[in-house]
Amino acid sequence: MSIWEYANPVKFMRLSGAILPWVVVGAVLCTVGGVVWGFLTPLDYKQGATVKIVFLHVPAAMMAINIWVMMLVTSLIWLIRRHHVSALAAKAAAPVGAVMTLIALATGAIWGQPMWGSWWEWDPRLTSFLILFLFYVGYIALWSAIEDPDSAADLTGVLCLVGSVFALLSRYAVLFWNQGLHQGASLSVAPGERMSAVYRYPLYLSMLGFLLLFLALLLIRTRTEIRRRRLAALQAREIRG
Template sequence: MQFLFRYANPHNFMRLSGAVLPFTAIGAALALIAGIYFSFSVPPDYQQGTTITILFIHVPAAIMAMVAYSSIAVCSLLSLVWRHPLSDTAARAAAPLGAMFTVMGLITGALWGKPMWGAYWVWDARLTSFLLLLFIYLGYMALWSAIEDEIKAARAAAILALVGAVNIPIIKFSVEWWNTLHQGETITTGKLASVYVPALLTMMLGYFLLFITLWMVRIRTAILERRARNLMQGVAS
């Protein structure tokens, strides 16, 4: 914990993230370029045809949407228990990224669904729980911006994030239950053929590095914004 906190000091964070940022950014770019190349050069799937390419964009987005929410939940816990201001900044900074990944997951899911199901939206269990996840992200961001006092907003948002973290697995379970009840057209994709693994893994790495990069940039921006505000307030008084 002590180790974590040393880098959780805004000053140290700026130094450390400044040094790491170029590497993660370049890494993300390389992995994504390679991943996209792999995605388009794989042989078509016997069942899904060339639409399998969509999955290489869809699956990592869906996973990152969950990773981003988990990051928010962990930061919120740190903030509530140890009152660390940087974890609030980090939690807030991750939310729009998570929402963006969720939207990407929903759009690519719908695009994949059209050839597979014959409709863009068939209330598939996974898509439906992601739609609810998107609303949870929107509510979280709305609460942050609705409360003016930043400290209060941070703690309220942290409580909401943790309530959401407890609830998301239940929502996921209930939506799956609901789907079996209404005989939805969920297609269970079998085990991924080994020929597709490199493409998926590279894309996953690219998405992950992209998330880390953008997250750090957003945290840095928030810190700089606060510093600038403090400076201007100092001048005014």
């Protein structure tokens, strides 16, 4: 049995319906656990209590990028193999990704205010996320503007492809434009730059929580989209008799 079997809406509905409750429970446990655990960590000697926003900021930022990558992959699957569930999953993921980007931007601003002394800095990372947010908005707007669902899936797929290239290009163009204040990656593989284990483990937990949260939202939203398509298909059939 190949993985493509789940591109069939009926099979997808059956499988996703079975795993959805577990994903929801896991998402709640890990997100709440990670954030609460994070809150109980000791204060940072440099950044004080403000460091605790990291448990929302980093997972949201991570998901903001990963969701776009996931949309790129599902769009490609739709464009190449014409699996409807794949296109609908990309559609369902986009608003979640946009909200994650917004959370990353908002928590970044709240964190940056005491650190840098202003709510907004045109720092390369922040700017890149702002640009990513613009791409999300355009993608969502295009989905909602086109009536025919298959054309909408095709056109948003092409936009996602071109948008990915330009989002990446903008990332490096922005680096050229401004070197920035943002601290380095929070989770670096290079030893010595890593954050201490006290912060690292709750962060891992809340990242897992955000991943499961996204998965839960994605499944719910994709299931809704499939039902909506099914409704439209049945209505169309009824009209034609």
